[in-house]
Amino acid sequence: MVFNSLSFLLFLAVSLGLHYLPLPWRVRKVNLLVASSLFYAAWNPLFLPLLWYAITLDYFLARALARAGTQRRKKALLMVSLVSNLGLLGFFKYGPFLADNANAFFQALGVPLVVPRMDVVLPVAISFYTFESLAYTIDVYRGHEKPWDSFLDFSLFLTFFPHLVAGPIVRPGDFLPQCTGERRASAPQLLWGLLLLVLGLFEKTVLADGLLAPVADSVFAPGVRPNVWEAWGGALAFSGQIFCDFAGYSLCAIGVALCFGFQLPDNFKSPYAALGFSDFWERWHISLSSWLRDYLYIPLGGNRKGPGRTYFNLLVTMLLGGLWHGAAWTFVVWGGLHGLFLIAERLLRPRLTRFSWTKGTAGRLAGVAVTLLGVCVAWVFFRAPDFASAFTVVKAMAGVTAAGAGGLMSRGDTLLAVACLGVMVACQWRFRDVPLPRVFESVPWWASAGALTAMLVALVTASGVDRAFIYFQF
Structure with a gap:
C-alpha cells in the first residue's frame, strides 16, 4: 500500500474516521496501532513478527537498562540491543552482499571455499525502524531519555504508519511525549x-x-x-x-x-x-x-x-x-x-x-x-x-x-x-x-x-x- 494509490486513500479515510470518533484516547491509540500494523502487513505479513520482535525487545531492554546497577551490566544490555537489531539488519539486507564479496575474495586468492548465499527478501522499512529503535535504547543508556512506561505508546512510536516505511526517522523524544495527551488536529x-x-x-x-x-x-x-x-x-x-x-x-x-x-x-x-x-x-x-x-x-x-x-x-x-x-x-x-x-x-x-x-x-x-x-x-x-x-x-x-x-x-x-x-x-x-x-x-x-x-x-x-x-x- 503506497501513498500514491486509491487503496491508501480509502485506508486513510477509514483510519481518520475511527480516530475522530468520541472514544477514549487509549482506545484511539489502539485503533492507530492496529491500523499501522495492517498497513505494514499489506506489504508482506510475514515480516510483521520481525517488527514486533524489535518493539518488544527494545522496550524491555530499555527498562532493564534503567534498573541496571552497574555500568558493566548496562553495557551488556546495550550490546544485546545492538547485536540483535544490527544482526537482523545485516542478515536481511547485507547477507547476500557479504557472501558474494567473500566468494569473490576467496576466488581471487585461489582458495576453494564457497560461502553459501541465501537469497532473502528485504523486509520493508527495516533500515528505518532499526535506527529508531536503536536511538531509543542508546538514549536510555546515555541517560538522555527515561524508559517509557506505556508499551502501547512505544509500539505506536515504531509502527505509526505515516513514517514507518521510509521515514522521517523519528526520535523517541520527539514522538513519545505526543502520546500522553489526546491528539486531534484543528481545522487549519x-x-x-x-x-x-x-x-x-x-x-x-x-x-x-x-x-x-x-x-x-x-x-x-x-x-x-x-x-x-x-x-x-x-x-x-x-x-x-x-x-x-x-x-x-x-x-x-x-x-x-x-x-x-x-x-x-x-x-x-x-x-x-x-x-x-x-x-x-x-x-x-x-x-x-x-x-x-x-x-x-x-x-x-x-x-x-x-x-x-x-x-x-x-x-x-x-x-x-x-x-x-x-x-x-x-x-x-x-x-x-x-x-x-x-x-x-x-x-x-x-x-x-x-x-x-x-x-x-x-x-x-x-x-x-x-x-x-x-x-x-x-x-x-x-x-x-x-x-x-x-x-x-x-x-x-x-x-x-x-x-x-x-x-x-x-x-x-x-x-x-x-x-x-x-x-x-x-x-x-x-x-x-x-x-x-x-x-x-x-x-x-x-x-x-x-x-x-x-x-x-x-x-x-x-x-x-x-x-x-x-x-x-x-
Whole structure:
C-alpha cells in the first residue's frame, strides 16, 4: 500500500474516521496501532513478527537498562540491543552482499571455499525502524531519555504508519511525549496536512515519475552509451527525480501525521540551494544525517581529536551512510564521495573566506553551483546499476564518449530535465530559509488556490507507470 494509490486513500479515510470518533484516547491509540500494523502487513505479513520482535525487545531492554546497577551490566544490555537489531539488519539486507564479496575474495586468492548465499527478501522499512529503535535504547543508556512506561505508546512510536516505511526517522523524544495527551488536529491543521499530502503526491507522481524518471531511466539503462548532453540530462533528471520522490514522500508522511494531530520533523530544507556540502547534509534527509551525526560521528570522536581524526570520522560516517542505503559498492562510493567533499570543504573553506567576493551574492551563487555539481556527479553512482554504467555516464559528462554514442533521447528531453532542475534550484534559493507554511502565506490566496487546483488536476490526469517510492528499497 503506497501513498500514491486509491487503496491508501480509502485506508486513510477509514483510519481518520475511527480516530475522530468520541472514544477514549487509549482506545484511539489502539485503533492507530492496529491500523499501522495492517498497513505494514499489506506489504508482506510475514515480516510483521520481525517488527514486533524489535518493539518488544527494545522496550524491555530499555527498562532493564534503567534498573541496571552497574555500568558493566548496562553495557551488556546495550550490546544485546545492538547485536540483535544490527544482526537482523545485516542478515536481511547485507547477507547476500557479504557472501558474494567473500566468494569473490576467496576466488581471487585461489582458495576453494564457497560461502553459501541465501537469497532473502528485504523486509520493508527495516533500515528505518532499526535506527529508531536503536536511538531509543542508546538514549536510555546515555541517560538522555527515561524508559517509557506505556508499551502501547512505544509500539505506536515504531509502527505509526505515516513514517514507518521510509521515514522521517523519528526520535523517541520527539514522538513519545505526543502520546500522553489526546491528539486531534484543528481545522487549519487538518487542511494543512491534506495540502501537504497533495503537494507530496504531486512531486512524486507528476514531477518525479511523469517528467523526470523516463529521462533518467533512458540514460542509466545497462549497456547504453549516452553522449555528453544525454549524460548531463540523465544526471540532472535523476537529481530532480530523487528529490521530488523522497521529499514528496516526506511531505506526505508529515501531512498524514498532522491529520491525526501528530507532528513529525522536517526532512528537507531546500537542499539544492545548499552553500557547501556540510550545509547540504543539514538540509537533505535531515533525520538520517542527524542520526549519523549523533550516534556515529560524535561517538567516533567527531571533531574533538584533531584534524586527521576528524577527516577519518567524516569519511567513515559517510561510507557507512552510503552502505545504509543499499548493499552495493556503488552506494559505498556515493557515500565516500560525499565524505571526500566534506573533507575538501573543511580544508578549503578557511582559504576561500579570505577573499571578500566569496561573501557576496556572486560568491554564494558560485558556492551553490559547485555544491550542486558535486551532488549531481555523486548521484550518478547512487543511480547506476553497476560501476560500468556509472563510469560510462561520468565519462560522457566529461566529454569522453564512444563512437556512435547518443540517440537515447531528444534534445527536448534534455532541455526538460535542465529546466525542471533549474526551476527547482531557483525556487529553493528564493525560499532557502523560509518554512513552507510561510511560503504559502507569502502568496495571494487566489494563487495558492490556483496552484492547488492545478496540482489536483495534474494528479487526476497523470498517466504513466506506477512506481514505488525510491527509498522503499532501503
